[in-house]
Amino acid sequence: MSASTPARPDPDRRRADAPRTPTLAEVLAAFEELWPASLAESWDATGLVAGRPDAPVRRIHLAVDPVQDVADEAVAAGAQLLITHHPLLLRGVHSVAATGFKGRVVHTLIEGGCALLTAHTNADSAVGGVSDVIADVLGLRDTRPLAPAADGLPEEGIGRVGTLGKAMTLGDFAARVFGAMPAVAGGVRVAGDRDGLVRTVAVCGGAGDGLFDRVRASGADVYVTADLRHHPASEAREAARHAGGRPYLVEVSHFGSEWLWLPAAAEALDSLLTDRGLAVEIAVSGLNTDPWDFVLTPGA
Structure with a gap:
């Protein structure tokens, strides 16, 4: 050749x-x-x-x-x-x-x-899992686990806490959540002052009303999760009376948050x-x- x-x-x-x-x-x-x-x-x-x-x-x-x-x-x-x-x-x-x-x-x-x-729950906890995706969709920065994994990496665990680029009213933030979620019959329910400002946000895909102690400890202004039962939600709101009404609550569809x-x-x-x-x-x-x-x- x-x-x-x-x-x-x-x-x-x-x-x-x-x-x-x-x-x-x-x-x-x-x-x-x-x-x-x-x-x-x-x-x-x-x-x-x-x-x-x-x-x-x-x-x-x-x-x-x-x-x-x-x-x-x-x-x-x-x-x-x-x-x-x-x-x-x-x-x-x-x-x-x-x-x-x-x-x-x-x-x-x-x-x-x-x-x-x-x-x-392995897909909930892992990096790039359910709560990471929710946090990303909502525009959260500097996220960390709400409940760190016992035997995982520092960034692994259930739920996430992060901050918005700038503070916004609870009403505007709830509208952002509503726009990000798949359309379902239940929509989005909100507890808190519509005009109150929020910056630090906790999220947990699926049922998250067992994590209120973690949410309060995180200093979150608002908590986004699904399946909020009456008694845990009521108790969380009563406890928030001495913390400026925070954390506010935004309840979404269990299915929608995980989809x-x-x-x-x-x-x-x-x-x-x-x-x-x-x-x-x-x-x-x-x-x-x-x-x-x-x-x-x-x-x-």
Whole structure:
């Protein structure tokens, strides 16, 4: 071959460098790196629920809830793996027969060739997890965990506390929260002085009314979370009377607060698999699985 003759591409080298379809085990390894199971709370039920580790995974579907409509959607889309934030089997069962709704979900997925993986409190606690995404969407800076992980990195833990770029009224901040959340029947509920200024913000995706002591200790002006029960919320408001009414409360949809994580999770998982030379299609469910269909309010 003369010096001026260009080298021919090696087809075998091209094939070797081309992305390949991962196995479920390889997807699980990447997932563990992003959202380690060690960060899950002791009461939680996370990890692989159904699926063969050696099965190929060409398509992944992400959703908040492992309900029947989501299982049907994943199978119809040709997914080999459904990843949900909420566990299907959080509370123990003695049967997964298709006579019950949990069993029907399991049968739908297995018969459709789709594995099920859940990432719950480990996805809450990890860097880039649920509360990190909420904090980012709301424009918080210098964030830190609300409840640091016992055995994790300093930046890992449940909830986040950070500051806004500049102070704003509670009314304007609540409007920002409302605009950031998926549209659901319950909307956003607010407790506090609409014209009061807020700067330091605590957030916790999902149910967070067990963290009020942490919120008060953080010095937050306002706390954004979901599922605020009457008594903890009432007691928090009474305690705030001696602290200028703070922390104010902003209650959002449990589903909505956690759905925000899905697009970010899909992007992070896709990037990591791509870096490892693995090719997979990842989709986020568009189904609204918030359990409420409509709400009545005064004047409605």
